[in-house]
Amino acid sequence: MLAAALGAAGVAATGCSSSGGGSGGSRRLRVGYFAFPSGDLLVKNRKLLEKALPDRTVSWVKFDSGASVNQAFIGGSLDIAALGSSPFARGISGSSPIPYKVAFVLDVAGENEALVARRATGVTDVAGLKGRTVATPFASTSHYSLLAALEHAGLTASDVKLIDLQPQPILAAWQRGDIDAAYVWLPTLDELRHDGTQLTSSKEIGSRGRPTLDLAVVSDALIADDPRTIATWRSVEAEGLRLLASDPDGSARSIADELGISLADAKAQLSQGVFLTPKTIASADWLGTEGSPGRLADYLADTGAFLADQKQIPAAPSRETVRKALYLKGLPDGVA
Structure with a gap:
């Protein structure tokens, strides 16, 4: 499995620097992202990170799901990346947690x-999905939310035929009629809604105590080699969130440009997300501050426990393990 993961990571990170081991020697910053409407995609489109770090060569590497991001970190091919809360909980579980x-x-x-x-x-x-064929990207936040939705409806994963597909293959399978339902994210989700019936959403599931989040993770190597770069990157991501709130039209144009969709579609997709303010991110309700982890640690520990109960991972990471997997240095000043 490790050999396969390393091979996949090498493919995913094509074009990224491999010299010098960590990012400190190469001066190349390798950033993994999702083509998903967010402040992170706004940062990429407007080259805010490149402007803030002129001494770095920033390489943006696109990923389809968190499972591939985890594989890339295992292979040492990423410094920073977007990652769902469920694949992160998987990544820090077990005897050999991913170093991020x-x-x-x-x-x-x-x-x-x-x-x-x-x-x-x-x-x-x-x-009504009992006995039906349902697709979702395995080891993703959608997979986690699907399992939670089935449990709430009195079903188990074995009551449906689960298929592991990435977003674009989900759309193709949907159009062929090969699947009956799918749990997935934007922009593929909007395509399915054209001739589909929405059964539940991550907002609804989160309100029942199982929230999912898109996190940003940094490698242990980057933390050791260059914490100043992390502080700068964090401040740029905070600016991306502020722009979403202060300039919704301009932000939507940037997202439309990145995703190749209309301005109207970009606005509609952004309206479906929940974007925290930078100040809120560093509050006790979420990430917390240096020396005082927030409730995010509890959310992630609960996610791990649920995945273990569902036999998705051998054992849940302890709350102490989760707390140690939060990089809080510089907060809240870094995003204030």
């Missing part, structure tokens, strides 16, 4: 991740 830490919260999943059934199936609620 959470340093920022990009967004909280809302209506931008959801479970949709093909309208032709006649399924109108989650319980």
